[in-house]
Amino acid sequence: MQTKLYFDTNHIKKETKDSLFACVQKESESIGYYNLPNQDTSEILAYADGFDENIEHIVVLGIGGSSLGAKAIDEFLKPVKKPKRQLHFFESTDPINIAANLSAIDMDKAHFLIISKSGGTVETISIFKYIFAPRPQSENYTFITDVDSNLDKFAKDLGSKVFYLPENVGGRFSVLSVVGLLPLALAGVDITSLLKGARDVKESFFENGHLHTSLLEKAVFYAKHHTTYNINCLFAYSDTLKYFSEWYVQLWGESLGKKQRHSTFHVGMTPIGLIGPKDQHSFLQLIMEGTRDKSVTFIKIKDFEYEMFIPPITLPHLEALDNVNGVAFHELIDLQCTSVMESLQNKGDIPLDEIVIDQVNEESIGGLMYYYELLTSLVGELIDVNTYDQPGVEEGKIILKKKLTK
C-alpha cells in the first residue's frame, strides 16, 4: 500500500504527532481490534478445513458489523477468485428481500452462521426463527456470539458449534476477528494472507514505517478541520470496492458521529462512498463546484491483472474517440482517476489524498481495512469522542420493544 497526502501538513508539529501516537499506543493495550492481525486462527482454519464438502451456500444471519466486513471482502475478491462456497447475507427485515434471498439458496446444501454479539438483535433473531422453525437440526447452524450471552446458552443447548467474539472488539471493528474470518474461510478466502496484509499496515504504523507519519498527519489534518471539511469522500476507482465503501461508511459514521466526551457538543464526520468512473457522472459536480465541506481520498488499484484492450478501430463520425484505441482498460481507468484528481487539485481548496493498493487480493484488502480502522481511532481520539460506542441507536430499539409488546 502506498499513500500520498496532497494537502499541506507542514504546520503539524512533531509533538502533536508524538502525543497522538502515545495515546493510540496506550489504547491498543485495551481495545481488542488492534491485535487481531496477530491472532491465532488455527481453530477457524481447522473448522473450515473439515467442513462438509456438500455445503455450497454459507448463509450469514447478521446485520451491521456482523455482516458488512465479510460482505465487503467477499464482493471485492469474488470477481477475480471464484469462491469455494457462495456467501449470502440476510441483513434486512424487508420481506421482499428475504424472499428473494431465499430463492437463491439450495436449502439442502446450505449452512447458517448466526452472528450476534448479544443475541438480542431483533433482525437477526427474527430471520433465524423463520429459518429455524422448519429445520431445527443443530448441524445446520454455527453461532458467533459473546461468551455466556443468551445466544451462547441457546446454541449450547441446541448442541451447535459456537465461536466467541474476542474481548473488547466492537461490531464495526470485528471484520478481522472470527466474525469476518469464519464466513470468509468457509468461502475459500485465504484468511492468513488477509491478516498478513493487516499486520503489514500495523507494523508500518507502530514500528515507524512509511505509514507512521502519513497516518498521523492525515488524522491531525482531518481532526483540525473537522468542522470545515465535515464530509469525507472515499472515491474508489474499481467496482470491486463498492461494498468496502459501505463498510467504511459504518466504521467512520458510527465511530465519529458522537457527542464530544468533554463538551457534549454534537460532532461527526459524514462518510461518503463513491465509485469511479461512475460517480464522475454523479457526485463529482458537487465536489467540484459545491460547498467546500469535503475532503476526498482516492483509492486506486495498481495492478488489475487484466489485459483487456480497447480495439484500435475507427468508428465513422466518432474519430474524436480514436484516442482510446489500443489503450488497456486498466490504463484508461487509471488515467480517469488521475485526471479527476488533477482537476480537483487545480481548485486549490479541496483536501485530497491517495491510496494505492497492489492488487485485488487478500493482502490488499486486509491492509486497507486495518488502515481505515487506525485512521478512525486516531481521528476519534483527536475530536474527543468515544470511538467505540453507539449510544444513539438505543432509543429507537427501546421504542420498538414497547411497540412490539403492545
Place this chain on the structure above:
Amino acid sequence: MQTKLYFDTNHIKKETKDSLFACVQKESESIGYYNLPNQDTSEILAYADGFDENIEHIVVLGIGGSSLGAKAIDEFLKPVKKPKRQLHFFESTDPINIAANLSAIDMDKAHFLIISKSGGTVETISIFKYIFAPRPQSENYTFITDVDSNLDKFAKDLGSKVFYLPENVGGRFSVLSVVGLLPLALAGVDITSLLKGARDVKESFFENGHLHTSLLEKAVFYAKHHTTYNINCLFAYSDTLKYFSEWYVQLWGESLGKKQRHSTFHVGMTPIGLIGPKDQHSFLQLIMEGTRDKSVTFIKIKDFEYEMFIPPITLPHLEALDNVNGVAFHELIDLQCTSVMESLQNKGDIPLDEIVIDQVNEESIGGLMYYYELLTSLVGELIDVNTYDQPGVEEGKIILKKKLTK
C-alpha cells in the same frame, strides 16, 4: 403517494410559495422533463412489442443519467415482477467489472442499447468498441442520442435503429424519456403505468392537489436552511429502493452542487442514500448524535404484498425476543421505521419528513421519481443555481483527453 412534513412550516408566507410556484410554472414551458409524463410512447411500445423474442439480454452501454434511472426502476421491480428480459448495465471502465458483466451474458441472445447524448462519452464508446469490433452487425444495436450528434450519424451509416432524446431534457432528468423507457419496455416493465404514476404527481402539484403545498413548503424549508442542513438523507425502508438511492444522489448532488448564479458562492446540498433497517446499524448513530447538519426523509412502502410471518416459537434463553412471534415481516419493518422516526423526533432539532408509496409497482416508482425531480427544481430555483447544467465535470474530461492524446 402520501407525504407528511414533521418540521415547522408555519413561518412560510403564502407569497413565497406563490412566487416559487409561478417560477416553476414558467420554467416548465422550456425545461423538457416536466412534460414527459404526457409524452406519446407509441413508437417505444411498438418497438418493444415487435422485438425479437429470442433476445433475452438487454445490455445498456451508458453511464450516469443514461443508466441510473432505468437501473433504479429495474432493481425496484425485479424482486416482485419477473422481467421478460434481463437488463445489464455497463457503467465502468474497470476491466474486472467489464469481464464479470460479460460472463453473465449469452452474446447470441443479447441486444445492445448505446445511450449517449453527444456520442462523445469516453466510457460508453470505449466499451462499445470492445463489443462492436467482433460483432459489427447493425441488428445487434439500438442507439439513443441527440438528433444529428456524431453518434446519430454513425448509427445511421451503420443502419441501426436510432431513438432521439427529447429537447431540453438533461441526462439526470431523462429517466422518464426514451432513455429509461426503452430498456424498461424491453424488460417487460409497464411503462404506461410508470408514466401514469408520474402524471398523478405532476397533476397533484400543478393542479393544486395535496402535493402542491407539501412540495412547495418542503422546498422552501430546505432552501432556507440549506447552509445549516446541507446534508439530505433519504432513509428508505426497503431493499428494493437501493438503486433508487443512487439515482437520487446523482439528481440531487449534480443539480444543486453549484456556484450560485448571482453570488458565484459555492453552494450545494449533499445527498445520502440509506436503507433501513440495515443502516440503523451504520449511519443512524451519526444522525442521532452527530453534527446537526442533516435532514432526513423516510420512505415507506404501504403494502408489501408479502404475507411472511415470524414463526411463534420460543427459543430457550432468547425468550426476550418472543415479542416478534407471529408478527409479519412487513409489520416489523414498518414498526422499525416508525420507532427510528420517533427517536429522531424526540431530539427536536432534526428536520424529518415521510413519504409513503403504495406498493412495489410501476406507478409508485414513477410517481416517486417525478416527485424528486420537482423537489430538485424547486430547491434549485430558491438557492439560485442553474439546476440543469454540470460545468464542474468538464475540466477532468479535458485533462483526460490531453493525457490520451499523448
